[in-house]
Each structure stands twice: as structure tokens, then as C-alpha cells.
Amino acid sequence: MFVDEAQIKVRAGKGGNGCVAFRREKFVPKGGPSGGDGGDGGSVVLESTSRMNTLTHFRFQPEQSAENGRQGEGSKCTGRTGKDLVLQVPAGTLVHDAESNELLHDFDAAGQRFVVARGGHGGRGNVHFKSSTNRAPRYAEDGTEGQALTLRLRLKLLADVGLVGFPNAGKSTLISKVSAARPKIADYPFTTLQPNLGVVSMGEFDSFVMADIPGLIKGAHEGHGLGDRFLRHIERTKILLHLVDLSDASGRDCVQDYEVVARELASFSPKLAEKPCIVAGTKLDAMQSPERVQELRDYCESSGLQFQAISSVTGEGIDSLLRIVGGRVRELREAADAAAHAPQQPPAYPPASGAGAAK
Numbered sequence: 001m002f003v004d005e006a007q008i009k010v011r012a013g014k015g016g017n018g019c020v021a022f023r024r025e026k027f028v029p030k031g032g033p034s035g036g037d038g039g040d041g042g043s044v045v046l047e048s049t050s051r052m053n054t055l056t057h058f059r060f061q062p063e064q065s066a067e068n069g070r071q072g073e074g075s076k077c078t079g080r081t082g083k084d085l086v087l088q089v090p091a092g093t094l095v096h097d098a099e100s101n102e103l104l105h106d107f108d109a110a111g112q113r114f115v116v117a118r119g120g121h122g123g124r125g126n127v128h129f130k131s132s133t134n135r136a137p138r139y140a141e142d143g144t145e146g147q148a149l150t151l152r153l154r155l156k157l158l159a160d161v162g163l164v165g166f167p168n169a170g171k172s173t174l175i176s177k178v179s180a181a182r183p184k185i186a187d188y189p190f191t192t193l194q195p196n197l198g199v200v201s202m203g204e205f206d207s208f209v210m211a212d213i214p215g216l217i218k219g220a221h222e223g224h225g226l227g228d229r230f231l232r233h234i235e236r237t238k239i240l241l242h243l244v245d246l247s248d249a250s251g252r253d254c255v256q257d258y259e260v261v262a263r264e265l266a267s268f269s270p271k272l273a274e275k276p277c278i279v280a281g282t283k284l285d286a287m288q289s290p291e292r293v294q295e296l297r298d299y300c301e302s303s304g305l306q307f308q309a310i311s312s313v314t315g316e317g318i319d320s321l322l323r324i325v326g327g328r329v330r331e332l333r334e335a336a337d338a339a340a341h342a343p344q345q346p347p348a349y350p351p352a353s354g355a356g357a358a359k
């Protein structure tokens, strides 16, 4: 089951209460207070991982709490600290406070940790309250409550390349050909009902992630077909790979197919429409009229789009397509790295406003 939205309640542990106790030992009369502090409550921590890509597990456990801190004890013993509760979320999860709708954290990579609810503090034991006027305090602090809040988790998968196209265009067939992903493939529209991810290797040490999502039809942004809500899973990809069926079986016009899907992308988000896009004509082996591929190729050339015709059955064109796609992914990764490591502009000196100038 693929779940990309979930609401959960998280509660951090309460701090343990401080203890009221006195030294009671032979030959130590009026030994004084000896109550130890309570332990701090455990926090709730979210951790992103690349090993899962669904929020399904939260549907079955919508309430999660971390351990409470233990009470302090006599002989100045501090109570045990509550254990943190670490919840794993797939990389690409956005965490919102369900009440205020505030974005608390965006897990935009695997291996990140975020403390979402802090545990309460343990209360101080009565040893801390001894004073010159009160040598035997009979009170200790209570531990404080841990934070509790309701979270709305939304998943936007992280992939480098997003496959788009009409139903039956051959998206799932292509991902199964070039990666270890094994989605369902069949000769009817809307075979794919949930996104699939596949890792495509580029040489020995490099790879990129491809996302296969359900097909789009005209009016998808109004809810036709399966709608366009799955498009958010390719919102963060670097490139779109737009597949167009070249075989005569579809009975539609190739260029029109491309334009219909491109319009749906633009209605979903202008950002998606501006993403670098590569077009692949599919089912080259089943194509009867060569004019179809020529027409699409000309169209792409005039629109400045890279084009490659492929067949997932015979394998024709697949290597060239992967070279084009892999090359673009590499270029965009390098550009993103360079931007992230660009030296920051030093602040203008002396300050333009004159504030802080020598007196």
C-alpha cells in the first residue's frame, strides 16, 4: 500500500518528579535531605531514510509517545532518563504542525534527524532546597510535561528523473527495463496506481533515481483519470522524461499527445512546466508509419527539446536515451553543487549607513 499523507500525534516523555527523602543512618542524626532529581523525559525524533518510500506504517500507529523520565530516589539518586523515540520517515517527507499548518521540517535528503517534540525536564529533588532557614525541606519539584503535538506528514518523493506521459505510453515498461523496479505492466490504461522508484546505474559508481507515476490524460488537473495529485512526487525531480507512444495502436497524434500532457503539467504548477524535459518516442518496434516519429522529432527540434526514439522490447535507443538523461542529471547535479558551494558575497565595508563608524 502506498500512502503519501498521514496525520500522527506525538508526545514526548514527561520529566520524572524530584524525590523527598532524608539520610537515615546510624550515627548520623538529622542527616539532611537526600532526594534525587527526576530524569528528563525522552524526545520524539524523526529520521529520514532512503530505505522506504511510503508513510503507510503511520496509518496503523497514529499515536506515538516517547518514554517518561523516572522519579528521583533517595540517597541523591537521579531517575533514569526516558528513551528517545526515533521514528523513521522516507526522505522527501514534509512535516507540518497540523494545527498551525507551519512547516516544521523538510527532509530533503536521507540521514537527517529532527527533534519534533522535546521531553520534559526532570524535577529537582529536595537536596536542592536546603537553606539556612529550612534545613529539612519537605518538598521537591514535579517534572514538566513533554511537548505534544499533531503532525501532518506529506511525502514528496525524491527522484532525479520523473516519467510522464499518457497511460499506456510505456513508462512502467521502461523503468523495469533500466532498473530493478518491477511495477505492474499491462495493456490497459491506468495500470500504475501509485508511484514507483527505480535506481538506474550510470557506470560503476554513479546512479540516478527514476520515478514512474500514473499516466495523465486531458483534464487531469480537473480530476479526470487518476487526477494530477501524483505530480507532486515529481515536483522535486531535476528532469522530466516525457514518453510519447509512437505505435499506431494508440490512434492518437504524437505531437498532440505531447502537448496535452505538457498542458496538464503546466496547470499543475508552472515550475513543473519549466523543468528541463527530454522526450522519448516509445514502442519504436511497433510503429507502422515512420512519419509519426519524424513529425515528433521535428516538433522537438523546433521547440528545443532533446529527442530519442526507443523500444523497450528490442532495447533499441535505450542506451542513447540513458546517456542523454544521465548526462543531464550529472550536469544539473554539478550546477547545484557549485551553487551550494559558491563563496558568499562579503558584507560591504564600511557599512553604507555609517552606523558603527569610528567616532
Ligand SMILES: Nc1nc2c(ncn2[C@@H]2O[C@H](COP(=O)(O)OP(=O)(O)OP(=O)(O)O)[C@@H](O)[C@H]2O)c(=O)[nH]1
Pocket: 165, 166, 167, 168, 169, 170, 171, 172, 173, 174, 184, 185, 186, 187, 188, 189, 190, 191, 192, 193, 213, 214, 215, 216, 282, 283, 284, 285, 286, 310, 311, 312, 313, 314
Ligand atoms: N511493442 C512494444 N510494446 C510496449 C513497449 N513498451 C511498452 N509496451 C506495452 O505497452 C503496454 C503499456 O505499457 P506500460 O509500461 O504498462 O505503460 P504505462 O505508461 O506504465 O501505463 P500506465 O501505468 O497505465 O500509465 C504494455 O502492454 C506493454 O507491454 C515497447 O517498447 N514495444
Ligand SMILES: [Mg+2]
Pocket: 171, 172, 173, 183, 184, 185, 191, 192
Ligand atoms: Mg505504468
